[in-house]
Amino acid sequence: MSVERPPLEPLRPAFRLRFLSDEQLDQLQGATLDILERVGVKFPSEVALRILEEHGAQVDRATQVVKMSPDLVMRALSTVPRYFTMAARDPAYDLQLEDGVTYFTTDGCGVETIDFDSREPRPSRKSDVGEMARITDYLSSVAYYWPMVSAQDHGRTAPLHEMDASWNNTVKHVQSETIMGGPDARFAVEMATVLAGSREELRRRPNFSLVVCTIAPLVQDHAGIEGSLVLAEAGVPVGFLAMPTLGTTAPATLAGALAMGDAEIISATVLLQLAYPGCPVFHSLMQAWADPRTGTYVSYALDSRMRYAPVEMAHHWGMPSMGACYGTDALLPGTWQSGVEPALDPFWAGLTSPEIVTGMGLLRTYTLLYPESVILDDDIYHRARYALMNMDVNAETLALDVIANVGPGGHFLAEQHTRRFMRDAMKRAVTHQLDASGGYRDPLQVARDKVAWIRENHHPEPLDAAVQAELARILAAADRELA
Amino acid sequence: MSDPTPALQPIRSAYRLQMLDDQQLRDFRAGTLEILEDIGVRCPSDRALSLYAAHGARVDVERQIVRLPPDLVLSAMARAPRTYTMGARSTAHDLLLDGNALYAATDGCGIETVDFATRGRRASTRQDVADMARVADALPSVAFYWPIVSAQDHPATAPLHELAASYGGTVKHVQTETVMGERMARYAVEMAKVIAGDEATLRTRPPLSSLICCIAPLAQDREGMEAALVFAEAGVPVGFMSMANAGSTGPATVPGTIVAGDAEIVAALVLIQLAYPGAPVFHSLMTGVMDPRTGAHLATTWEGEAAYAAGVELAHAWGVPTLAGIFGTDATVPGWEAAAASAVALTICALCGAETGSGMGLLDACTVLFPEQLVLDADIYQRVRNNLARLDTSRAALALDVIRDVGPGGSFLFQAHTRDEMRRRTFSDLTNRREPEGGLRDPIEVAREKVARILAEHHPEPLEDAKQAELERILAAAEREMGAAATPQAIPSSTGAHR
Numbered sequence: 001m002s003v004e005r006p007p008l009e010p011l012r013p014a015f016r017l018r019f020l021s022d023e024q025l026d027q028l029q030g031a032t033l034d035i036l037e038r039v040g041v042k043f044p045s046e047v048a049l050r051i052l053e054e055h056g057a058q059v060d061r062a063t064q065v066v067k068m069s070p071d072l073v074m075r076a077l078s079t080v081p082r083y084f085t086m087a088a089r090d091p092a093y094d095l096q097l098e099d100g101v102t103y104f105t106t107d108g109c110g111v112e113t114i115d116f117d118s119r120e121p122r123p124s125r126k127s128d129v130g131e132m133a134r135i136t137d138y139l140s141s142v143a144y145y146w147p148m149v150s151a152q153d154h155g156r157t158a159p160l161h162e163m164d165a166s167w168n169n170t171v172k173h174v175q176s177e178t179i180m181g182g183p184d185a186r187f188a189v190e191m192a193t194v195l196a197g198s199r200e201e202l203r204r205r206p207n208f209s210l211v212v213c214t215i216a217p218l219v220q221d222h223a224g225i226e227g228s229l230v231l232a233e234a235g236v237p238v239g240f241l242a243m244p245t246l247g248t249t250a251p252a253t254l255a256g257a258l259a260m261g262d263a264e265i266i267s268a269t270v271l272l273q274l275a276y277p278g279c280p281v282f283h284s285l286m287q288a289w290a291d292p293r294t295g296t297y298v299s300y301a302l303d304s305r306m307r308y309a310p311v312e313m314a315h316h317w318g319m320p321s322m323g324a325c326y327g328t329d330a331l332l333p334g335t336w337q338s339g340v341e342p343a344l345d346p347f348w349a350g351l352t353s354p355e356i357v358t359g360m361g362l363l364r365t366y367t368l369l370y371p372e373s374v375i376l377d378d379d380i381y382h383r384a385r386y387a388l389m390n391m392d393v394n395a396e397t398l399a400l401d402v403i404a405n406v407g408p409g410g411h412f413l414a415e416q417h418t419r420r421f422m423r424d425a426m427k428r429a430v431t432h433q434l435d436a437s438g439g440y441r442d443p444l445q446v447a448r449d450k451v452a453w454i455r456e457n458h459h460p461e462p463l464d465a466a467v468q469a470e471l472a473r474i475l476a477a478a479d480r481e482l483a
Numbered sequence: 484m485s486d487p488t489p490a491l492q493p494i495r496s497a498y499r500l501q502m503l504d505d506q507q508l509r510d511f512r513a514g515t516l517e518i519l520e521d522i523g524v525r526c527p528s529d530r531a532l533s534l535y536a537a538h539g540a541r542v543d544v545e546r547q548i549v550r551l552p553p554d555l556v557l558s559a560m561a562r563a564p565r566t567y568t569m570g571a572r573s574t575a576h577d578l579l580l581d582g583n584a585l586y587a588a589t590d591g592c593g594i595e596t597v598d599f600a601t602r603g604r605r606a607s608t609r610q611d612v613a614d615m616a617r618v619a620d621a622l623p624s625v626a627f628y629w630p631i632v633s634a635q636d637h638p639a640t641a642p643l644h645e646l647a648a649s650y651g652g653t654v655k656h657v658q659t660e661t662v663m664g665e666r667m668a669r670y671a672v673e674m675a676k677v678i679a680g681d682e683a684t685l686r687t688r689p690p691l692s693s694l695i696c697c698i699a700p701l702a703q704d705r706e707g708m709e710a711a712l713v714f715a716e717a718g719v720p721v722g723f724m725s726m727a728n729a730g731s732t733g734p735a736t737v738p739g740t741i742v743a744g745d746a747e748i749v750a751a752l753v754l755i756q757l758a759y760p761g762a763p764v765f766h767s768l769m770t771g772v773m774d775p776r777t778g779a780h781l782a783t784t785w786e787g788e789a790a791y792a793a794g795v796e797l798a799h800a801w802g803v804p805t806l807a808g809i810f811g812t813d814a815t816v817p818g819w820e821a822a823a824a825s826a827v828a829l830t831i832c833a834l835c836g837a838e839t840g841s842g843m844g845l846l847d848a849c850t851v852l853f854p855e856q857l858v859l860d861a862d863i864y865q866r867v868r869n870n871l872a873r874l875d876t877s878r879a880a881l882a883l884d885v886i887r888d889v890g891p892g893g894s895f896l897f898q899a900h901t902r903d904e905m906r907r908r909t910f911s912d913l914t915n916r917r918e919p920e921g922g923l924r925d926p927i928e929v930a931r932e933k934v935a936r937i938l939a940e941h942h943p944e945p946l947e948d949a950k951q952a953e954l955e956r957i958l959a960a961a962e963r964e965m966g967a968a969a970t971p972q973a974i975p976s977s978t979g980a981h982r
Contacts, residue, residue: 005744008744015502017498017500017834019498019874020874020876024874024876025874027881028876028881031881031883032527032915035883035886035887036885038887039887039890039891040891041891042891042892048527048836056703063891065518065890065891078849079874091970095526103674112620125765160604172808189640198771198851214489215892216888217886217890217891217892217893217895218886218891218892219891219892223526246905246908247895247901247904247905247908248894248895248909249894249895250904251882251885251886251895251898251900251901251904252882252895252898252900252901252905252907253875253879253880253881253882253900253904253905254874254875254880254896255874255875255876255877255881255882256880256881256882256883258882258884259881259882259891260886268772272816282808285680288897289908289910290905291908291910291915292905292908294915294917296915298910298915300866300914301909301911302865302866302869302909302911303865303872303908303909303911304866305870305871305872305873305874306874307870311875322512327832329914329915330914331923333819334818334819335818335819335925335926336818336819336821336822336926336927337816337822337914337926338819338824339818339819339820339821339822339823339824340859340862340866340914343822343823343824343825343826343827344827344830344866344867344870344894347826347827347933348830348870349528351500366742366922368769376819377704379823380784380823383785383788383823383827384827385785385832386785386786386788386789387785387788387789387827387828389789391502391507391599391737391738391789391793392738393503393510393511393738394510394738396736397736397737397738397740398510398511398514399734399738399739400518400739400742401733402515402739402828403518403522403700403701403734403739403742403743404518404521404522404845405700406704407522407699407700408522408523408525408548408700408701409525409700409702410700411731411732412700412730412731412732412733412734412735413601413699413730413731414733415735417734417736417739418730418734418735421731421734421735421736422735422773422775423738423775424786425729425730425735425736425772425773425775425786426729426773426774426775426781426784426786426787427784427785427786427932428729428770429784429785430873431783431813431814431820431823431824432774432781434774434776434812435775438776438777440813442799443819443820444819454811470806472875483493
């Protein structure tokens with residue numbers, strides 16, 4: 001038996017802010033076009049070079065650097081769909097991307113897990129992917145799932161095993177960030193087709209999508225690009241994620257890093273649109289800093305302004321955006337640093353309104369899974385969700401009659417209005433859970449207990465036995481062929 | 484040897500947000516006017532009642548209830564200044580409340596201190612007020628100082644000792660939230676006059692302001708109102724704060740609690756404008772939500788935080804500056820909760836154009852001082868301040884020439900542009916600090932060390948000897964006049980205390 005899964009609660013902000021002016025957006029876009037035309041991007045893939053060359057890009061075979069005229073870029077970008085569907089095993093959880101709604105996911109690809117039972121750190125494995133899929137399947141803040149850690153017990157075919165574990169444990173959309181290369185991508189499409197029922201149905205309601213990282217500065221990943229072409233052909237949404245680091249792989253100025261990362265994303269998007277016009281593609285850019293004192297990778301500088309500038313840049317290109325929330329550098333959950341760094345993320349993201357957002361639940365700069373972290377990040381999410389709501393000001397909520405009844409110096413406790421509204425007036429966050437003596441519990445312990453409760457009580461509908469068997473068969477074939 | 488106080492770094496938001504639309508603001512204001520006209524506010528001060536009556540309010544003397552016709556409210560509020568200066572000992576640290584900057588203050592009136600040296604909990608003292616004034620003085624994030632804890636070692640005249648200790652420790656503006664009653668307020672004004680140097684400066688650059696709490700629902704405090712009148716007469720800015728609690732001292736709906744709180748504040752602001760037209764005042768709505776199981780006043784529930792921004796916009800709708808609710812966490816120790824729950828309220832208040840805000844440095848519903856919490860909150864403040872600043876998209880910032888030089892697959896590490904620009908990027912001095920053996924240090928520990936370093940090294944420009952002597956003379960006189968009647972107070976216990 002399983003408890004009922006709460007409905008999704010995406011951000012639907014009542015407020016919107018424009019952080020970049022039209023002029024700034026044009027400046028940034030102009031810089032991207034300038035970089036693509038005059039500096040170029042390296043595509044170490046014969047297939048990609050051929051497609052780009054056929055469509056008029058200037059290809060240097062020796063360096064594999066491709067330069068694109070502004071005209072070519074704009075022509076290719078004109079076919080990118082502004083919105084599309086990210087479908088789920090259960091159609092009730094299909095995400096129809098649209099203006100004014102933001103769907104969040106978990107972080108992914110961690111390498112170490114604090115064991116659910118022994119609480120000892122160990123390398124991550126396939127069962128962790130499944131456990132976290134099941135836990136986040138229950139959370140109203142998690143609209144779709146990134147396999148949170150790497151299935152390191154499956155070596156070469158880990159990315160496909162991560163998909164298998166995810167689909168078996170959540171009814172929500174799954175987004176991989178590890179499937180790389182044409183052969184792997186073809187196995188993934190085969191698995192997804194089994195789940196969808198047919199190639200046509202997969203194209204209509206893609207039950208998974210992929211994030212491909214670019215390599216700063218201005219290089220595409222061979223396997224990433226070739227995998228993305230396979231998925232684009234099948235109609236599976238693909239996003240390109242640039243992660244420029246100010247000071248090492250990117251200029252030490254924010255605008256420079258943004259323009260350069262954007263050029264990486266846009267060049268890959270151009271490729272996909274030239275190859276498969278109209279295929280669903282999304283845009284994502286997460287800047288980081290190299291700490292000049294130590295060289296360490298820093299996700300949150302004290303001045304992290306414009307963390308959500310890429311959202312507006314994506315929209316300026318006419319593409320959906322995946323915003324980058326969370327990703328603390330803290331080593332432990334429930335600590336000051338793990339609270340302070342992401343504290344503003346969902347609120348800022350909501351104000352800029354990306355269509356999708358990653359990534360709740362990992363520590364140590366996307367590498368370490370404490371299962372309870374996702375619950376604390378969920379709490380920060382809901383705080384932002386409430387802060388972004390319109391206040392309901394009407395006769396009933398203003399309660400002037402009740403105020404008149406109580407009068408100066410009186411008390412509202414005994415009023416019927418109080419009994420009626422008190423439940424709504426206070427939802428208990430992890431910070432306001434009571435212990436037996438009426439004190440507030442440690443939020444970290446509350447989060448741990450919630451993970452344990454979900455593990456015990458929430459069991460999403462299993463995949464059809466025939467589908468499970470078919471997925472297992474494909475995995476066995478992949479293990480044989482790819483390993 | 485003195486040490487210069489760093490320049491202030493107020494939040495100058497490049498962006499503005501309106502949380503309440505015009506109709507919502509009209510609904511709130513109409514609600515407040517209706518409450519003030521039909522229900523009224525209890526004011527247990529004869530002086531205040533006769534002032535209200537003399538200007539046309541309907542006063543029920545027996546029940547001490549004042550009802551205010553809308554015209555009277557609107558004409559009184561029209562006299563309140565929208566912009567004024569809160570002065571400081573050093574002119575460079577004056578605060579111009581003109582809507583272009585948010586100035587943040589510490590929290591105040593805590594009753595327990597986690598001892599700087601022993602780390603044990605104990606009752607707060609005057610020395611704590613002085614030490615933390617020095618810490619606040621060293622932080623560019625803190626623009627003005629609330630005596631952060633109560634000088635409980637001076638029971639009869641604690642609020643005046645808090646002022647003396649504050650002026651001794653910081654050159655910044657000081658705002659009291661404990662001076663109550665006409666007599667004590669006169670002493671406080673006298674002290675402020677000593678700091679200002681003369682009466683005219685006290686009016687143009689008052690180094691003191693005062694915050695008075697209303698009593699929800701819809702009542703004023705006699706001592707508070709009488710102190711407020713003394714301050715207003717002297718030109719010392721005075722603000723009124725409602726801490727109505729949804730479900731107990733306010734309706735169980737956040738808008739209902741906001742409108743009831745707003746009515747309390749506006750009734751008091753009207754009195755000040757009737758008595759001293761044009762006196763500088765401010766509006767402060769810091770409502771909470773009651774925990775239905777324990778009755779506690781909670782400052783950081785998911786649903787309740789929007790009220791802080793609504794308070795900012797209501798103040799502006801009435802044409803006065805605001806003191807916004809920022810920080811003020813329900814957390815009991817420094818850590819995740821205090822960090823995760825603070826930044827959003829500060830950001831919204833800044834986006835809505837708050838002029839001032841208070842609440843940095845205390846925990847456990849504004850009762851307990853962990854000295855390092857002020858440094859931790861200052862770090863959050865800087866994150867918010869930077870987030871609200873504009874992005875530089877100039878040609879130099881776009882760095883196209885550098886990108887071209889480096890090219891696909893290169894490294895930016897050795898570019899001159901990188902060396903120059905990396906120095907301009909700002910990083911937290913609390914996070915990502917390395918242990919000698921390579922591990923990462925706990926930011927809370929780093930914050931504790933920062934407090935210790937400030938206390939050892941930072942000595943702001945001292946008060947002139949003559950002024951110091953004058954303050955002590957005033958304190959002694961106050962002690963003689965008010966101390967005789969008072970017996971030392973019992974030290975409040977550490978749990979369950981809420982302001």
